[in-house]
Amino acid sequence: MIRLHHLEKSRSHRILWLLETLELDYELVEYPRNSDGLAPESLKRVHPLGASPVITDGEQTLAESGAIIEYLLARYGEGRCQPEADDTAGWVNYRYWLHYAEGSLMPLLVMQLVFGQLPAQSPWPVRPVAKGINKAVNQRFLAPRLKQHLAMIETHLDRHDEFAPGWPSGADIQMSFPLQALALSRSLDDYPGIAAFIRRIEEDAAWQRVVERAGPVSLPG
Structure with missing residues (x-):
């Protein structure tokens, strides 16, 4: 079992x-x-x-x-x-997105979560400083990098509708959590491909x- x-x-x-x-x-x-x-x-x-x-x-x-x-x-x-065994392009996408989710995307999201909680977790005398640190790190590093990543993901989904053939492929399953987490914390109006991917997950019988x-x-x- x-x-x-x-x-x-x-x-x-x-x-x-x-x-x-x-x-x-x-x-x-x-x-x-x-x-x-x-x-x-x-x-x-x-x-x-x-x-x-x-x-x-x-x-x-x-x-x-x-x-x-x-x-x-x-x-x-x-x-x-x-993907099918002879689908070379499909396997390249499969391997890339399967490892990208935790190797590149999730570290940015975790850093945003950690820095976002920093003010509330700090002693009250230093909370203004903690808020300033959170704002500076987010504006100067995290937000620009995340925008770059989301643009790449959006371009891929606009072309393919999924991360790799074999819906839901292991790559789609691996990418589901970070994108669903993003949808909980921000609007996806600028990313219709990502929004459509999340709707496809929600409509999947196994996901339900x-x-x-x-x-x-x-x-x-």
Whole structure:
């Protein structure tokens, strides 16, 4: 039995989507966040970093979304959620976006989240300074870089409607969380391709089963 160790308000929704898409039998083990927003210690008994998603499959324990997606598709996919074997361009896109999501896009989003929480987490005498730091980092570095990334993603989706063939491909599943997270925090009026991609996720029958079981994607407060 596959077990998905699912931390609330985390990236593990996309692994749920893959499990539902492949129609695999699995157990969902849910973990609430502590009052400080961090993962509970009980998750460290599954994986030493206490991070989510984590799956256990028999004697195997595996963390990291990309590694989990590759493992599940290699073992259970039977060619699903991937380009055709002879589709070289499709495989190039598949590999790129599968690794881009966590390697390039998510670090920017996490930095925005961390710096955005800095003022509230700081002692009140230094909160004005913390607000200034957050504003400077966001305006001078994070916002311009994120705008550049979103323009690249929008161009790709305008041409292809998806990140790689085989809807939902492993790359589409991997890219789902950062784009859904973006949609929760800002308007996508300037990015109709990204907005259409998110609507396509929401209309997917397997995704609707995810929401029924674990609720919609949300972010730590």
